Amino acid sequence: MVTNATSLTRSGLSDFIIQRVSAVILALYTLVVIGFLLMTPELDYGTWVEFHAGTVMRLFSTLAVLALAAHAWIGMWTVGTDYVREHYFGQRATVFRSIYMVICVGVLFVFVAWSLQIFWRL
Amino acid sequence: MQVSIYRYNPDTDEAPYMQDVDVDIPEGRDLMVLDVLEMMKASDPSISYRRSCREGVCGSDGVNMNGRNGLACITPLSEVVKKKKRLVLRPLPGLPVIRDLVVDMTQFFRQYEKIQPYLQNDTPPPAQERLQSPEDRDKLDGLYECILCACCSTACPSFWWNPDKFIGPAGLLQAYRFLADSRDTATAERLAELDDPFSVFRCRGIMNCVSVCPKGLNPTRAIGHIKHMLLQQGT
């Protein structure tokens, strides 16, 4: 049976707010990056690295990565609990949904860990 | 005119099927879909459907006509059939079929029950009645008119996917009807019941509910108001 147990916050309202706030963060981040690309006529690896080297930009990137992970989890969880259900999959729905969620969490974890490693040169 | 009607009798049929019936439609008159059903039933009494008031008041004859939910009694044939010259009748989608066009509404009413559709007030009752200003009364317009026909909830994909957890547009419209009532004092408790990720927040704003409601009501707007109230209470 589909339950709340695996939702990000278990509160529809909190999930809703996180979804909206993370969307705003991602929109701002996208604008900043696009703005940089447009305003840098001679873009090469050096300027790109320099752009991402400042502490503020690193923190912003970290925030964007975390926002994307939270946003994606809420969205994927919703999709999973809408479609990977008994209705289509019968008794095995819970198993399928668990596998689906483990894959989502795995992908998101790798994404976050790898991004942080890149941004902070760990 | 050719009418294709969904037939299923669990006692004799192994699976539901569509039956094609030729119906002689009298010239020069625009019948309602319910009239067509009555004509069909006159020649084949085994055809089953619900109906009572035949004037859009009781909400019992919600059916799916050429892919769109509505009340058969107030839906003119000309509006459904248009140029296709063919009428396809199916039960409301998403609910278990009992027989032909008759669906089991248990899940729909269970969601209605969850929102506690009655006035709650813990202050001592006045000698006569609880009064309300005309302005406060106006806030209930567009909410109280719902006849619980289920056309909206059974057109809502979110209700199809999670009918046991998502309240659905009909229930949420009524939830807001009591949240908005100045005489009701259970607002906080009502909101707390709706905060989980399913009851309200499964509404994705698809607005199928608004497009089919035979009473012209707007559940999506009411759901927006509920979300707003939750947001105000939570922050």
Ligand code: SF4
């Ligand atoms: S909101 Fe409209 S469609 Fe939904 S149950 Fe009420 S009257 Fe029927």
Ligand code: SF4
């Ligand atoms: S607006 Fe919400 S309640 Fe209405 S049909 Fe869409 S998802 Fe369902």
Ligand code: FES
């Ligand atoms: S028969 Fe009552 S609403 Fe159609």
